[in-house]
Amino acid sequence: MTDTTDAGDPREATGALVRDLSETELLAQIFPLLPRGRATLLGPGDDAAVVAAPDGRFVVTTDVLVQDRHFRRRWSSGYDVGVRAAVQNLADVAAMGAVPTALVVSLVVPGDVEVAWVTGLARGLADVCAPVGATVVGGDLSGGDALVVAVAAHGDLEGRDPVTRSGARPGDVVAHAGVRGRSAAGLALLDSGAAAPADGAPGAAGPLAPYVAGYLRPAAPLAAGPAAAVAGATAMLDVSDGLLRDAGRLATASGVALDLEVAALAADGEALVPAVRALGRGAGAALAWVLSGGEDHGLLATFPPGAPLPAEFRPVGTVRVAGGGPGVTVDGAPPEVGPGWDHFRG
Amino acid sequence: MTDTTDAGDPREATGALVRDLSETELLAQIFPLLPRGRATLLGPGDDAAVVAAPDGRFVVTTDVLVQDRHFRRRWSSGYDVGVRAAVQNLADVAAMGAVPTALVVSLVVPGDVEVAWVTGLARGLADVCAPVGATVVGGDLSGGDALVVAVAAHGDLEGRDPVTRSGARPGDVVAHAGVRGRSAAGLALLDSGAAAPADGAPGAAGPLAPYVAGYLRPAAPLAAGPAAAVAGATAMLDVSDGLLRDAGRLATASGVALDLEVAALAADGEALVPAVRALGRGAGAALAWVLSGGEDHGLLATFPPGAPLPAEFRPVGTVRVAGGGPGVTVDGAPPEVGPGWDHFRG
Structure with a gap:
């Protein structure tokens, strides 16, 4: 790897930039990439989504990825970052003993980022979510000077007590x-x-x-x-x-x-x-x-x-x-x- | 207002900076500012929180505030930004006809921001949440070059159908x-x-x-x-x-x-x-x-x-x-x- 600039991933074809699209147009490219999950009662497009919580409780966690802190554009594609964002959040859900159900994503994206980076991000999120039956049910987009991907992830405990960090006992x-x-x-x-x-x-x-x-x-x-x-x-x-x-x-x-x-x-x-x-x-x-x-x-x-x-x-x-x-x-x-x-x- | 630099709010006393504290130390200043909500079954401190969803569903939305896009540091204190972040998210929850229950917050904060800005943010979030019985149940902190406040907010529909955008009828x-x-x-x-x-x-x-x-x-x-x-x-x-x-x-x-x-x-x-x-x-x-x-x-x-x-x-x-x-x-x-x-x- 001799390229030391941070100008994007060579695996992503140059194409339309985020600033070429309205927010509505960008969302129209993203939504079809997010399959409906089994817990999705109302998906993206309204003020909020509605998610099933059959257990009468839900677990929730949030983790954020920041460009040049948690990832570098010359190393990580949008798809890679989508996978990481989903994995680190869903791992927190799983660590409570819960089954992942739904994610929401706040994305800060500079206008000179390729649309393909953003759709890649959506595909990465979806590919981690799909095998466990979860999906992205909502999001927010904003401009900014650096990419930030903030995810909140949710899960269902299926009637079990949450497994916390505090229950270990000598002999375990x-x-x-x-x-x-x-x-x-x-x-x-x-x-x-x-x-x-x-x-x-x-x-x-x-x-x-x-x-x-x-x-x-x-x-x-x-x-x-x-x-x-x-x-x-x-x-x-x-x-x-x-x-x-x-x-x-x-x-x-x-x-x-x-x-x-x-x-x-x-x-x-x-x-x-x-x-x-x-x-x-x-x-x-x-x-x-x-x-x-x-x-x-x-x-x-x-x-x-x-x-x-x-x-x-x-x-x-x-x-x-x-x-x-x-x-x-x-x-x-x-x-x-x-x-x-x-x-x-x- | 003659100050045109973006060096912080004069209402915040100069004091410790975020970079002077570890993440654990900073969280220890924030958590006591977040009172427990009526729906909080397990609050901050574990991999994920557990929130009551008595209705068997929950509504969820996310909205992000970005420095110099949605707020300017020379105008808005940390408290102001906390209020705005909570209000814009809880308004989306309310717009579904739901009662707010819980928030999670991903915060990107440069190291040269005052700790008082961050604790002000927490107070602003708490002051909007408390009257409606909601609270912040979890969060994530990261360094970065600009402040970003990404909130995911949740609510309970109390057995009612969600009120979507699509049900208006002629004559209404x-x-x-x-x-x-x-x-x-x-x-x-x-x-x-x-x-x-x-x-x-x-x-x-x-x-x-x-x-x-x-x-x-x-x-x-x-x-x-x-x-x-x-x-x-x-x-x-x-x-x-x-x-x-x-x-x-x-x-x-x-x-x-x-x-x-x-x-x-x-x-x-x-x-x-x-x-x-x-x-x-x-x-x-x-x-x-x-x-x-x-x-x-x-x-x-x-x-x-x-x-x-x-x-x-x-x-x-x-x-x-x-x-x-x-x-x-x-x-x-x-x-x-x-x-x-x-x-x-x-």
């Missing part, structure tokens, strides 16, 4: 569903120039494709959230800021200590070796990605000892009494890598 | 709740320098205070939405882009013509005379604000002939057969002022 098994470290590896490859966005384009099959695609379009185990709830998970959260940091949040909320086992994560490190080699780094980089890499959007959950884990989950540690205060250890010792990142301190 | 009475033209007058006063933001600060009592405050902190008739639904409204929408433009949307969705009566709007024009005089404009400016001024967030609704109107509503016209296609007339003739504004074409 710590388990994880999804990939670990893949997105961080992909980001490092793009950042170094060892891989290009095309290496992670849909359908790309090279040795670095899993990592680059894993950064551009993370795949969250959305069905694993409700499965964990059914299996009796005592606590759960979406791993968005790194395994250590998010495990720390669960530990703090539950007032417990979480001990992660390196042996249980060794296979994750092995899976990252081609990326480590492409970057010429030492083997320690792989474990650092596994423990501290963000944006894989896996699910970290705790289960009562002896409870059968849902198929997507693998045990990665144990909940212990918080003798020295709530926190996370790795093989019984304080972790040696940083705890993740902060949105403002960078 | 067109009625409006809320103020008309006030926000546009306030914007014109600020834009010309004839008034300063301090003229519209909370508690200001000068002759121009209603207009400036009406722009900075519009007051929507939120309770009028459910009242209209109970009274049998056949169609309804929030007037955010001007009476003519939004009436046109209702006419198009319903396949009817809406005829507005100038005589019914004359009192609105009278109420704007002090603003017209302060600007040295002709009397025509007042009617133009009434017909085309946006962001008052009143409710426009249609009612069956003879139906008693809820107290907040005043008749402003009649629904007619769309002989020449759906559209809006004023005293039976095509309107002489522009139809409002477009978000991209400006």
